[in-house]
Amino acid sequence: MQVRALLVQWPTMPGPVIAQKIGWPYSEGPLKKLLARIRPEYVGIDPSDRTVYEPGEIAQCDLWFPETPIPVAARQVRILPVLVLTLAFSRFLSATMIPSRQGGDILSGMWLLISQLGRVPKTLVWDRESAIGGTGKVSVPAAAFAGTLATRIRLAPPKDPEFKGMVERNNGFFETSFLPGRAFASPADFNSQFTDWLTSRANTRTVRAIHGRPVDLLETDYQAMTVLPAVAPTVGLTHRIRLARDYYVRVDTCDYSVDPRVIGRFVDIVASPTTVEVFCDRQLVARHDRSWAKHLVITDPDHVATARQMRQALAEHHRAQQQAGQRGQRRHSDGHPVAIRALPDYDALFGVDFDPTSPTAADAAEASNP
Known part of the structure; x- marks a missing residue:
C-alpha cells in the first residue's frame, strides 16, 4: 500500500x-x-505503432560530423560534415563528405548521391538544418531543388530526433564500426574509404528490422522511385559581385583570382565542391580547383601576368600624355593629337575685341544715346 x-x-x-x-x-x-x-x-502505457515504409517513398537525410580531423591544405585539418542518405525501405546507405554545411554545398551533395542512385526518392526527410529548413519552412534553394527533381522535402518536427531515427542510428553505427582504427589523408581519401566500406560492409549486412540485406532490396526501391530530371538542378554556392581592383572573389573564406580585364564589371561566381568558376556576361573569366581549407589566397599566374601588362600599358599611356603636355600638345586616350585653336579665333567668333584703342561697349552705348 x-x-x-x-x-x-x-x-x-x-x-x-x-x-x-x-x-x-x-x-x-x-x-x-x-x-x-x-x-x-x-x-499509463504509450504504445507505438510500427512504421511501414513503401518502396521508393522515403529517404532520410542528415549531416554527420565525424570527430576525426581531415587534412585539407596548407597544413590545416578540419572537422567536415558528411551528408548521409538512407533509403527507408531497403535501408540502403550512401554518403559523401562535403566542404561546408552551406545550402549550396548540401544540395550539391544530395544531387551527387541521387545521381549515383539513378532514381529520385519521392520524399526527402530532413531535420531543421539551417540551410534546408531552419525557419520551419523549406528554404527557397531547397524548394527549387526539390521542384526540379519532382520530389518533396519534409521537415521533421522540432526537437524530434525519432522522426528520422533511422539515419540517426546509422550515424552512430558509423562512429563505432567505420571510424575506429582509420586515418585519412584528405577528403577524397575519406570518401574513397567510406564508399568502399558502405559497399562491402554496411549495405551487405543483414538488417534485423527488414530480415534482409540492403543491397538485395535496392532494386525494389529503385523501380518505385521517379526518374532523374532531364535538366540538372541548380546546386552549389552562387553569388554576384562587381569585381574590385584587386581582381579576387571570395568563396567560403578563400579568395580566388579573376581575369583583371573585367575589373569594374559584374561577375557571377559558381562554386561546386570541386571547382570555382567565375563568369562575366556568360564568358568564363576564371576557373580554380576549390580549396577546402580556410583563409587561403588562390592565384592563377596568367591573371597576375595580365594585371602586370595592364599596369605597364597604363603607365606608358600616362607617360605619353605627360610628354605631350610638355610639348604643348594634347592627345586623346587613343593617342591621336588634339587640335588646339588660337584664342583670337574664339574672340572673332563671339565678336569680342580686347584692343584698348577700339571703342568699348560702353562707349558704343553712349554714342547711340546722345
Whole structure:
C-alpha cells in the first residue's frame, strides 16, 4: 500500500528512492518486479505503432560530423560534415563528405548521391538544418531543388530526433564500426574509404528490422522511385559581385583570382565542391580547383601576368600624355593629337575685341544715346 500511495503522487519515482522512503529491508530485486508490474497502472502505457515504409517513398537525410580531423591544405585539418542518405525501405546507405554545411554545398551533395542512385526518392526527410529548413519552412534553394527533381522535402518536427531515427542510428553505427582504427589523408581519401566500406560492409549486412540485406532490396526501391530530371538542378554556392581592383572573389573564406580585364564589371561566381568558376556576361573569366581549407589566397599566374601588362600599358599611356603636355600638345586616350585653336579665333567668333584703342561697349552705348 505504501508503494501504491507513492506512485499515485509520483508515478515515475525511481525504485531506489521508493525503497528508501518506505524503509525497504530486503534486496531490490523483489521491489523491482513489483514496480514493473504495477507502475503502468499509474504511468499509463504509450504504445507505438510500427512504421511501414513503401518502396521508393522515403529517404532520410542528415549531416554527420565525424570527430576525426581531415587534412585539407596548407597544413590545416578540419572537422567536415558528411551528408548521409538512407533509403527507408531497403535501408540502403550512401554518403559523401562535403566542404561546408552551406545550402549550396548540401544540395550539391544530395544531387551527387541521387545521381549515383539513378532514381529520385519521392520524399526527402530532413531535420531543421539551417540551410534546408531552419525557419520551419523549406528554404527557397531547397524548394527549387526539390521542384526540379519532382520530389518533396519534409521537415521533421522540432526537437524530434525519432522522426528520422533511422539515419540517426546509422550515424552512430558509423562512429563505432567505420571510424575506429582509420586515418585519412584528405577528403577524397575519406570518401574513397567510406564508399568502399558502405559497399562491402554496411549495405551487405543483414538488417534485423527488414530480415534482409540492403543491397538485395535496392532494386525494389529503385523501380518505385521517379526518374532523374532531364535538366540538372541548380546546386552549389552562387553569388554576384562587381569585381574590385584587386581582381579576387571570395568563396567560403578563400579568395580566388579573376581575369583583371573585367575589373569594374559584374561577375557571377559558381562554386561546386570541386571547382570555382567565375563568369562575366556568360564568358568564363576564371576557373580554380576549390580549396577546402580556410583563409587561403588562390592565384592563377596568367591573371597576375595580365594585371602586370595592364599596369605597364597604363603607365606608358600616362607617360605619353605627360610628354605631350610638355610639348604643348594634347592627345586623346587613343593617342591621336588634339587640335588646339588660337584664342583670337574664339574672340572673332563671339565678336569680342580686347584692343584698348577700339571703342568699348560702353562707349558704343553712349554714342547711340546722345
